Structures are given as C-alpha cells and as structure tokens.
Amino acid sequence: MTTSEGIARPVAADSSRAPGPAPTGPTAPPGPSGLAAPSGPSGLAAPSGPSGLAGLLRGRGLRRGQDDFAVELDGFNLITEHDPDLIAVVADAADVRAAVAYAAARELPIAVQATGHGPSNPADRGLLISTRKLRGVTIDPLARSARAEGGVQWYEVVQAAAEYGLAPLSGSSPLTGVTGYTLGGGLGLLARRYGYAADLVTAVEVVTADGRAHRATADRDTDLFWALRGGTGNFGVVTALEFGLVPVARLYGGGLFFPGDAAADVLHAWRVWTGSVPDELTSSFALLRLPDIEAVPDFLRGRLTAHIRIAHLGSADSGADLVAPLRAAAPLVVDTLAEIPYTRSGEIHTDPIEPMPYHARSLMLRELDETAADGLLALAGPGADCIDLVVELRQLGGALGRPAPVPNAVDHRDAAFALSTVSLPDGRPPLVVDGMAPWGTGRRLLNLLASPDTAHLARTGYEPATYARLADVKARVDPKNLFRFNHNIPPLAQPARPL
Incomplete structure (x- = not known):
C-alpha cells in the first residue's frame, strides 16, 4: 500500500491475527523479586544441528549460504553488517519462543532486528531473529490504546489510529519500528506535550532468554516492565507492545x-x-x-x-x-x-x-x-x-x-x-x-x-543508579548475556535478588 507520505510499504495492519497476548500457560502471582513466574515451557526440545531450527518454526529458519539469507540481514542502516550462523524469520510469538529456546539450549548469542534503523553491535555468529513479519495492529478507541506486534512500523499505527481521531507518540520517521524506538525511550513529534513514547506503554509481551513468555505490566513482572521501557533490547525479544494514544488528529x-x-x-x-x-x-x-x-x-x-x-x-x-x-x-x-x-x-x-x-x-x-x-x-x-x-x-x-x-x-x-x-x-x-x-x-x-x-x-544513556538496576534485572533474566548485539548492558555477576 502507499501511505499518505507517498512511501510505498507493505500491508499496514494484519487483521487476521486476533488481538491479545501470545498463548501462555498457567501463571503464578508476582514474587518478591518483582518478576512474575513466566509462562510456557522452560525450553523446547529441538533436533540437533542448525538445520533443526527450521522444523520448529511456522516462519523460516535459514542457514548461512541458503537463498534469502543475505536478504534477511539487511536493515535500514546499512553501516552494520550482521554475520550470524542462523536466521529465524518468525511468524508469531510461538516462533519467537521456539527460536530463543533453541539458541539458549546451545548458548548461541541472539540478535533481534525488525527495521534495522538503530543497529549497534553486529551479530557475530549465533542467531538473528527477524521480527519484521509480526505486523498485527489493534486499536481500542474507547481505551485510547493500541497493541502493535514486534515488527510494526510507525506509519501503520498512525494510519490505524487516525480513523478514530487518535495518534501515537511516533517519531520523526514513519518508517521506524515501533518496538526498538519505544524500548529506547522514544523522543517524538509531540514529546514536549506528552513525554517519551515509553511513558505511555502499559504492557510489554516479551520472550526472555530462557524461552519463556512474559506479559510485563505495572502490576506484574514489575522490575522487567521498568527495565524494558528505556533499557533497549537487552532483556528479550518483544513480540508486542500495548500503549496509550493521544487525542490528536491534526x-x-x-x-x-x-x-x-x-x-x-x-x-x-x-x-x-x-x-x-x-x-x-x-x-x-x-x-x-x-x-x-x-x-x-x-x-x-x-x-x-x-x-x-x-x-x-x-x-x-x-x-x-x-x-x-x-x-x-x-x-x-x-x-x-x-x-x-x-x-x-x-x-x-x-x-x-x-x-x-x-x-x-x-x-x-x-x-x-x-x-x-x-x-x-x-x-x-x-x-x-x-x-x-x-x-x-x-x-x-x-x-x-x-x-x-x-x-x-x-x-x-x-x-x-x-x-x-x-x-x-x-x-x-x-x-x-x-x-x-x-x-x-x-x-x-x-x-x-x-x-x-x-x-x-x-x-552513558543512564544515571549510575539506573544503570546498576538495569544490570541487576539483566542478571535475573539473561545471566549469560545472550542478548548482547545491542547497546549492551552486561549482567551483574551476582544479582541483588534471585528470581
């Protein structure tokens, strides 16, 4: 389709996907650590060897040298040249859980890319998870909120919200990915009136390094929820965000x-x-x-x-x-x-x-x-x-x-x-x-x-106390620093509190 900015891009919203969090298993209430018991299995049995990844996914698993491998590496900023062993082009949150569990079982480092606007550390071996096909967008006009899956770009949310006279706290480029932008804080066009994009986030659906799915909110997985909103991609693969919209049409x-x-x-x-x-x-x-x-x-x-x-x-x-x-x-x-x-x-x-x-x-x-x-x-x-x-x-x-x-x-x-x-x-x-x-x-x-x-x-993105707390959360959800191809916050050697 063509946006109102005249930019030809893929289909905006995937209405075939039902709204709501990824399928999960039974959960327990939050513990004293501020991290709730996650949902899903602790790991997924997988065939051995790189070729086994493809059999776990509804999407595609690619090895170096296969057709389309190089194409899937490309992001908007071409300065970073990723060089992973494997690519998982995920089709849904279940694919993300399977891909992360596969990598975790082999201690493979993991990179995550949707649009590739803000890359830092290039993927050096390991697994790259491409979330670009996670394109579901849901607008709740009564609650003035949106749910955007991990590969959605801002123009898709802008167009969907505009039907109800609403707008997200999007950035200067409509092509930027919603997830990466928001996890980094999100300094947008309406920022002086409404704050950072991260300030309006109400829920984060994320798969952590053990392959488990969490739905972090102000009341559940509270430490993780705090860290995800501003701590960039250090804590897992975000499969969807829920956030507030503002009453702006013009x-x-x-x-x-x-x-x-x-x-x-x-x-x-x-x-x-x-x-x-x-x-x-x-x-x-x-x-x-x-x-x-x-x-x-x-x-x-x-x-x-x-x-x-x-x-x-x-x-x-x-x-x-x-x-x-x-x-x-x-x-x-x-x-x-x-x-x-x-x-x-x-x-x-x-x-x-x-x-x-x-x-x-x-x-x-x-x-x-x-x-x-x-x-x-x-x-x-x-x-x-x-x-x-x-x-x-x-x-x-x-x-x-x-x-x-x-x-x-x-x-x-x-x-x-x-x-x-x-x-x-x-x-x-x-x-x-x-x-x-x-x-x-x-x-x-x-x-x-x-x-x-x-x-x-x-x-340098944080005050010392904030950085120390982020490193503590990192130690509790990614102690082996699998998610390291980013503006990396290494885990504390000894977290302040256990899971």
Whole structure:
C-alpha cells in the first residue's frame, strides 16, 4: 500500500491475527523479586544441528549460504553488517519462543532486528531473529490504546489510529519500528506535550532468554516492565507492545528553510524563542549538508541549509502567531508550515526513506546559552570543517522533564536540549558531539545512537543508579548475556535478588 507520505510499504495492519497476548500457560502471582513466574515451557526440545531450527518454526529458519539469507540481514542502516550462523524469520510469538529456546539450549548469542534503523553491535555468529513479519495492529478507541506486534512500523499505527481521531507518540520517521524506538525511550513529534513514547506503554509481551513468555505490566513482572521501557533490547525479544494514544488528529507542522549563511541569525532566534513557547509546541533546529544527488530536493542539494522543524498542537492561526519571530529571523528559502493531518507528520522532518549507511551520535545538553550556540556554529556552521549530513538540536522540557506516570528506565529528564548528528561512514571522529561536551550532561539518548562505534556507549544513556538496576534485572533474566548485539548492558555477576 502507499501511505499518505507517498512511501510505498507493505500491508499496514494484519487483521487476521486476533488481538491479545501470545498463548501462555498457567501463571503464578508476582514474587518478591518483582518478576512474575513466566509462562510456557522452560525450553523446547529441538533436533540437533542448525538445520533443526527450521522444523520448529511456522516462519523460516535459514542457514548461512541458503537463498534469502543475505536478504534477511539487511536493515535500514546499512553501516552494520550482521554475520550470524542462523536466521529465524518468525511468524508469531510461538516462533519467537521456539527460536530463543533453541539458541539458549546451545548458548548461541541472539540478535533481534525488525527495521534495522538503530543497529549497534553486529551479530557475530549465533542467531538473528527477524521480527519484521509480526505486523498485527489493534486499536481500542474507547481505551485510547493500541497493541502493535514486534515488527510494526510507525506509519501503520498512525494510519490505524487516525480513523478514530487518535495518534501515537511516533517519531520523526514513519518508517521506524515501533518496538526498538519505544524500548529506547522514544523522543517524538509531540514529546514536549506528552513525554517519551515509553511513558505511555502499559504492557510489554516479551520472550526472555530462557524461552519463556512474559506479559510485563505495572502490576506484574514489575522490575522487567521498568527495565524494558528505556533499557533497549537487552532483556528479550518483544513480540508486542500495548500503549496509550493521544487525542490528536491534526496539527500545525512543517519546516522553515533558510540559507546557510543565515544560520547564526536563525539559531540565535530559535534559541531565544524556545524559552517562551508552550508545551504544545515541539521543535528542533538543524544544519543540513545534503549531497548533490537526485534524491535530494533541488533547494537542498550540495549546500548548507538551516532548517527549523515545527509540530504545534493548535490551530493554524495560533501556530502562525507563535512562529512569527522565526519567520522574521532571516529570508526564507522554503516555508512548508501548514495545518496537516497527523498522517502527514512524516513531512515535518522529511527523514530519508531509502536505506543507507550512516553514523548517528547524540549528547544531551543542560543548556543552550549564547556561548553554546556560538560553539555549535563554530563546529558546524558556515565555514566549519564539518561534513555531517545533519546536525540537530531538539528542544526538550515540558512533559519530557516530568516523571513518567509509571516509573521507567528513561533518564536525562533534566536535559534542556538533545544534540544529534548523522554522518556517512568516513572514519572521522564525532567532532561536533565531542566539541559540545562542555555544555553536555554527559548522557546520551540511545535512540539517537547507531553504528558499531556507539555500542560501547550504553552506560552513558543512564544515571549510575539506573544503570546498576538495569544490570541487576539483566542478571535475573539473561545471566549469560545472550542478548548482547545491542547497546549492551552486561549482567551483574551476582544479582541483588534471585528470581
């Protein structure tokens, strides 16, 4: 089908699958550890040898060298080259349990991939579980909630929710996977009004390293539920998420594009302006250096451009009044701001739609004063020795600075701005991110880290106490660190509490 953004993609929602959790066996109430007794068998008997995996699955089990093996490795970010021994293209949650149990019985490390937007450690041998065929989407308009299986992309939820005048806390790209984005926190277009995507998650269906299925909620598997929402993919294979939706059908959104030589005027105008805008307005400032190729619009090709991205929950008139100081900051090249349905929200950032190799790096900033803005301009503005495709500042604050309704592992709520860069794999160090360290909190948003050279930075995504608690939960659900091909949090040698 074709989305409203004009992006040709697979069928959006699989209505043939019944909603609700994966089939499970009897369960016991939560114990003192905060991890409930999981459902399902402790392991699944499997034929020996790699070929035995295929016989366990409704989907496909592939060995290195088989047809389609290389095709199944591809993700959106081509910088990470996976090299597993086996691939399980799972068809349902039962397949996930079987694949994980198969790997656990042989102590094979496990990688998980849906869309491949934010890879870090490449799979080195072991098993890669592809969840891309888990595409069921269910909307409950009365509860204002959604259930999305592990391979769903945001455009599928956006379209399904829009039928009821609702929207998810999706990100800048409609092609990003719901699961990976949300497990990393999820900094989206409506973030200052509604918080991180992880903040609205109400249930996580996950298969842990022993092959057992859990349905973690605020009342069951509470430690696991806390860790999954912000702890990325360290704790198992998520087969489905349930999360709240917000009453948004339309917004005032789009972009203001300015010539690169006006970058200083535009950045300083935006910096001052962010100090007075309401939580209903989420915005970012970006410096674009896009290549001179046909895939890039003419006015952006081969030149430096300053780009302000706007998502305002209000009328076109109120939005126009709010952004008037920005429109007056410098002569405009292109102005796309308009009242649009949320189904067109992918037009705000205009993220790429074709796979490509890239580094993504980030740093949380405690402030953006005049000196910090000048520092960024020296690193990435006109005349700078910068070749990053995108250097972006996202305003935080608002709901992002408040605790989640149910506590989770998303930290850095005291940061004022999020700095991120996207660059081609040219071997250069992250000069912009490193150069802005004097204004940084020392923390990073893991959603905005991608490529193997960021894999060691997982610890910087959290405060020390949060990281220690995540490592403790890891020790209780994945003591052998089978799920290690990610921004890895190694398990504590001795967990604080047994299962």
